[in-house]
Amino acid sequence: MAVVKIPPVLRASVGGQREVTAAGGNVAEVLAALVEAHPGTRTQLFGADGELNRYVNVYVGDEDVRVLDGLQTAVGEGDVLVILPAMAGGGG
Amino acid sequence: MSAPDLRTRPCGGRYGDIVEAIGNTPLVELKRLSPKPGVRIWAKLESRNPTGSVKDRVARSMIEDAESKGAIMPGQTILEPTSGNTGISLAMICSYKGYPLKVVMPDNVTPERTQLLHMYGAEIVYSEGAKGSNGAVELALELASADSRYYMPYQYGNEANPLAHYHGTAVEILDELEEVAAFVAGLGTGGTLMGNGRRLRETLGDAVKIVAAEPMQGEPVQGLRSLEDGFIPPIIDLSLLDRKIFVTNSDAITWTRKLLDEEGIFAGVSSGAIARVAVRIAGELDEGNVVFIVADDGWKYLSSGIYTRPLHEIEQLESTLWW
Numbered sequence: 255m256a257v258v259k260i261p262p263v264l265r266a267s268v269g270g271q272r273e274v275t276a277a278g279g280n281v282a283e284v285l286a287a288l289v290e291a292h293p294g295t296r297t298q299l300f301g302a303d304g305e306l307n308r309y310v311n312v313y314v315g316d317e318d319v320r321v322l323d324g325l326q327t328a329v330g331e332g333d334v335l336v337i338l339p340a341m342a343g344g345g346g
Numbered sequence: 347m348s349a350p351d352l353r354t355r356p357c358g359g360r361y362g363d364i365v366e367a368i369g370n371t372p373l374v375e376l377k378r379l380s381p382k383p384g385v386r387i388w389a390k391l392e393s394r395n396p397t398g399s400v401k402d403r404v405a406r407s408m409i410e411d412a413e414s415k416g417a418i419m420p421g422q423t424i425l426e427p428t429s430g431n432t433g434i435s436l437a438m439i440c441s442y443k444g445y446p447l448k449v450v451m452p453d454n455v456t457p458e459r460t461q462l463l464h465m466y467g468a469e470i471v472y473s474e475g476a477k478g479s480n481g482a483v484e485l486a487l488e489l490a491s492a493d494s495r496y497y498m499p500y501q502y503g504n505e506a507n508p509l510a511h512y513h514g515t516a517v518e519i520l521d522e523l524e525e526v527a528a529f530v531a532g533l534g535t536g537g538t539l540m541g542n543g544r545r546l547r548e549t550l551g552d553a554v555k556i557v558a559a560e561p562m563q564g565e566p567v568q569g570l571r572s573l574e575d576g577f578i579p580p581i582i583d584l585s586l587l588d589r590k591i592f593v594t595n596s597d598a599i600t601w602t603r604k605l606l607d608e609e610g611i612f613a614g615v616s617s618g619a620i621a622r623v624a625v626r627i628a629g630e631l632d633e634g635n636v637v638f639i640v641a642d643d644g645w646k647y648l649s650s651g652i653y654t655r656p657l658h659e660i661e662q663l664e665s666t667l668w669w
Contacts, residue, residue, distance in 0.1 A: 262565055263573055298573050309576025316562075318590035338592070340576040341480050341563060 256284050256329050259336040267294035276335075281312055282325035284335055299337075309340045365439055368395055368402040369514050373522050373637070378608045379625050384633035385527075387624060389605075389640045390519060393613055397431075397438045397462070399642035400515075404537055405435035407510035408499035409443065418497045420444035425496040427451075427486035429479045429534070429667055430459035431642055432501050437466035448496070450486040452478060454667050458646040478563055478667055479534075480577045501535045502579035511541025519637055520546070526554045527634025530624040532616045532641055532669065533558040533590065536582035542639075543586045555588040559623040561616070562592040564664025589627070593619035595663055599652050602644070606653060614642035615652070616669035641669075 255275040260268050268274055269292075276291065278284035285306075289296045301307055312319050313336040319327040329335065361367040371394045376387045392400035412418045423446045426436055433449035440447040447468040451459065454475030463470055471489070473481040483502060490498040501507050519526065519542070529546055531538040543556040584590070593601075595615075602618025605611040613621075617640040624638035644653060647668075652660055 307573055308578065309573045313592060316592050318560075318592070320584055321558075321587045321590045336562075336592075338562065339573050340578050341478050 256332070257334045258284065258288055259334060261338055263339055264295060264298060264337065267298060268292045278329055280323075280325065280329055281314065281319050281327045281335065284329050285312070285325070311338045311340050312336070313338065363442070364396050365406055365442060368406050370518060371395060371515075373519065374611075376605075376609045376611070376621075379604070379621065379628075381625060381629040382632075385628045385631050386635050387628050388523070388635060388637045389609075389611060389617075389621070390515065390637060391611075391640050392515070393617070393640050393643035395435075397434050398645060399431040399435060399614075400538060400639060401431040401435040401642075402438070403510040403514050404501060404507045404535075405432060405439050405499075407506040407514075408501065408504050409436070409439055409445075411504075411506035411509075412497060412499060418445065421446075423448060423496055425450070425486060425490055425498045426501065427473075427479070427482035428501070429482065429669070430455050430646065432535075433468065433470075434459065434462045434466070436499070437463050437468040440468070441466045448489075450482045450489065452482050452667050454662075454665060456647055456666065456668075457649055462646065475665070475667065477575075480575065483577060501537065502577075503581055505581065507535055507537035508541030508544070508581055511538055512545045513541075515639075516542040516545030516549075520549055523635050523637065525635055526550060526637055527631055528555040528557055528624070528627045528636045530557045530559060530620055530627060530636065530638040532620050532639065533560040533582075534579075534616075534669070536579045538639055538641070540581055540583060540586060547586065555627070556586055557623060557627055558587050558590040559616075559620045560590060560592050561598070561619065561669050562594045563667070564595055591623050591626075593622055595666075595668055596657055597622055598668065599657060599660065599663075602647075602652060605640075606644070611640060612644040612653075613640045614644055614647055614669065616641045619669070 255277050259273050276284045276287035372391045374389045380387045395402035425448045427450045450471045452475045453472040473485045490496050546554045598615050598619035601622040605613050620638050624636050628636045
């Protein structure tokens with residue numbers, strides 16, 4: 255099982271939890287398990303085309319999966335997935 | 347590529363005015379932070395720009411671009427959303443060139459930024475800190491659309507931002523190093539990574555890895571109503587990045603202290619985060635040069651106590667917009 259860290263903006267959809275566990279061998283599978291357990295997250299995490307919402311960043315550990323293998327990025331047992339909103343920031 | 351030895355150069359050059367003196371910053375090797383002998387870590391000290399940050403390059407590039415296009419004339423008010431550094435750089439340049447400046451800045455940045463902006467004569471409009479830089483962007487866009495007298499350079503969407511690095515910072519790096527295995531910079535507007543990344547990739551090919559260090563904002567600064575309030579700067583092209591790694595506020599501050607304690611580099615919080623990622627990437631290599639950007643100096647963070655107090659005593663660690 256992977257641990258999924260939930261950002262404040264999504265917590266209402268997971269019963270207020272800061273983190274949940276979900277099974278899966280890659281990011282797509284873990285997020286599918288998350289959506290199955292908490293259907294309210296589906297429209298926030300994914301667009302109508304099934305792709306990750308452009309304003310959602312998903313990290314395995316601390317690395318953004320978009321510049322790795324996207325939803326196919328491997329997730330190991332005990333890995334931590336972090337979901338963060340895409341925000342402006344950084345020395346601007 | 348055969349630059350003369352630094353010691354023979356005349357004090358970093360001679361310039362007609364302070365705006366011309368932007369750039370040509372030192373590249374300093376950090377031997378103590380290197381994890382292995384074959385890997386050399388270099389800090390590009392953008393903190394040595396006139397107002398103390400890399401944003402001097404960006405502000406000059408955007409203002410000169412607007413001037414060359416006839417979009418602005420002295421006396422016209424410039425409006426810009428900023429978390430601080432770009433505003434300070436614009437404030438210096440606008441003050442020197444005769445443009446009134448209004449900046450929109452989150453209200454949870456360190457107080458030194460307010461003083462520096464006032465020092466250069468800028469007017470400040472504060473946006474809601476809980477919304478981070480997103481809130482500043484949103485409010486500035488509203489103000490600009492409501493009053494056509496404003497000219498907004500808009501660093502998040504202005505190609506003059508990455509071009510400042512494409513034609514400046516990256517050229518300086520390549521002038522000093524014939525080989526770069528990895529380039530690491532902070533991800534905010536994306537200008538530093540896109541401009542340097544493109545030039546380095548064009549020159550060195552896939553041999554150079556372009557790595558982004560991004561802030562993991564504290565939860566009090568993640569005050570979005572919904573994910574649709576998210577923001578991706580239009581100038582960012584993620585396909586140019588090989589890695590994108592977030593750094594927490596506490597890790598960023600820990601490494602800001604490491605830069606100071608081990609290498610004598612007095613830098614701002616983003617530079618600590620960038621250094622942390624640079625050292626990690628260096629540890630994954632067998633040999634080569636790793637270049638990272640020291641985005642600003644530490645003066646603007648002194649009041650927070652991060653250089654002198656234990657981490658657990660730093661107030662508002664998660665509610666401050668550090669970078």
